[in-house]
Amino acid sequence: MVKKILGIVVLGLLLSGSVLAQTKNIGNGLSINIPNNYKYFEITFRQLVSRFPDITEDYLDDDFGIGLGTKLIVIANNRKTIKFFDYVTSVSGLEKLNRKHLQPMMKKFSDPKFLQSMMKDMQKFAPNADLESMNEEEIMELMGEVMESPKMVKKYEKILKPYISKFNREYDLDKYTVLLIGDKKAKVLDEIKNQDIDDLVQIVRDGLLELYEEMRDPSFKYLKDWQFKIEKNHNQNLYLYSNDSLQSPYLSSRFYQEIFLTSHDDQILLAISICVKKCNGSTDFLNIIEPTNLYVKSSFNNEAIDSSNISEQLKTLSELYSSGALTKEEFTKAKKKLLN
Numbered sequence: 001m002v003k004k005i006l007g008i009v010v011l012g013l014l015l016s017g018s019v020l021a022q023t024k025n026i027g028n029g030l031s032i033n034i035p036n037n038y039k040y041f042e043i044t045f046r047q048l049v050s051r052f053p054d055i056t057e058d059y060l061d062d063d064f065g066i067g068l069g070t071k072l073i074v075i076a077n078n079r080k081t082i083k084f085f086d087y088v089t090s091v092s093g094l095e096k097l098n099r100k101h102l103q104p105m106m107k108k109f110s111d112p113k114f115l116q117s118m119m120k121d122m123q124k125f126a127p128n129a130d131l132e133s134m135n136e137e138e139i140m141e142l143m144g145e146v147m148e149s150p151k152m153v154k155k156y157e158k159i160l161k162p163y164i165s166k167f168n169r170e171y172d173l174d175k176y177t178v179l180l181i182g183d184k185k186a187k188v189l190d191e192i193k194n195q196d197i198d199d200l201v202q203i204v205r206d207g208l209l210e211l212y213e214e215m216r217d218p219s220f221k222y223l224k225d226w227q228f229k230i231e232k233n234h235n236q237n238l239y240l241y242s243n244d245s246l247q248s249p250y251l252s253s254r255f256y257q258e259i260f261l262t263s264h265d266d267q268i269l270l271a272i273s274i275c276v277k278k279c280n281g282s283t284d285f286l287n288i289i290e291p292t293n294l295y296v297k298s299s300f301n302n303e304a305i306d307s308s309n310i311s312e313q314l315k316t317l318s319e320l321y322s323s324g325a326l327t328k329e330e331f332t333k334a335k336k337k338l339l340n
Helices: 002-014 045-051 079-088 091-109 112-125 136-146 150-171 188-192 197-215 218-225 285-292 310-323 328-339
Strands: 021-027 030-035 039-044 071-076 175-181 229-232 238-242 256-264 267-275
Touching (some): 030 071, 071 079, 079 150, 091 112, 091 150, 197 218, 197 229, 197 238, 256 285, 310 328
Antiparallel strands (some): 039 071, 071 175, 175 267, 229 238, 238 256, 256 267
C-alpha cells in the first residue's frame, strides 16, 4: 500500500496538470482537492445544534475534540448526493426522507405476509427452533445465518428493489467523501501517542469485537474481521487506515470504501470515502486528501524530481512498476516525462 501511495505521488508530480481539480482551504491549515465537476457541502455542529433542539452540547465530546466548531464536509460527484446530506442535516429534510422513503419501507416490513414469509425462511434454516420463544438476540443471530445465503439475499433484494431504486434515483449515492474535522484539542491523543502500535491495534480490535457482541446485528458481522492498519505519518502523528469495505450482508451489490482517521495540530480528522460505480478498485480518497499531506509516511518533492540523477528516478519508477504500484500505461507516461 505504501508503494502504491508513493507511486501516485510520483505520478502527480511528473504528470502535473493531468488531474483536473480545485484546491479548497477547509480550515486548521488544511486544504483538499475537489475533483473537476464535484460538488461541495459543509455544515458545522453549531448549525446542527441550532436546527435540532434535541441535540444539546452534551452530545459533543471533549475527549475527541468535537465542539460546536467541528465541521462536517461532503464532496460528491453529483448534486443529488449533496441534496441527500442537506436533507439529513435539516428538520424539514429528515421529514421528507421519512415520509417518502422510510415509512413506505417500514410499512412493508410490518406487512403480515412479509413477516410470515420471513418466518418461513428462518424456520428452514433452523427446523427445530421455537421461533416464538426466541429472544431478540437469538432472532438476530438466526437472521444473520439466513442472510449468509446468496439465494436469500437476492430474494429480499427483489422484494425491496422498488424502495431501493426509488431512493437511488433521487439521491444517486455514487462517489462521495465525508470529512469530520474537530475544532478543539483531542485529549485522547495524549493518552495514545506514546503507546505501542501493536497494542493500539489490539485495543481497536477488542473494541470492534465488543461492539459486535453488544449489537448482535448481522450488518455488524464484518467488524469482527475488519482489516486496518495503524502507523505514523511524516509528522509522527498516528493514523488509522482501511480499504476493507464493510459490506452489508443484506445486499449483493458491492462498493469500495476507504476510512482514514488521524490528527492535525492535535485536532481530529476523519475521512470516509465511498465509490459505488466505475471505481477501478478504489475511491477518490487519495486525490481528495493529497494536499493535506497527512497520509503518506514520507513524500516525494520537486527537489527529488528535478535531480540530475535520471537513472535513479528511472530505477524508482521501475521498482514501483514491478511492485504493481504503477500500471504499464502510468509507467510509460512517467518514463517519457522524465526522459523528455
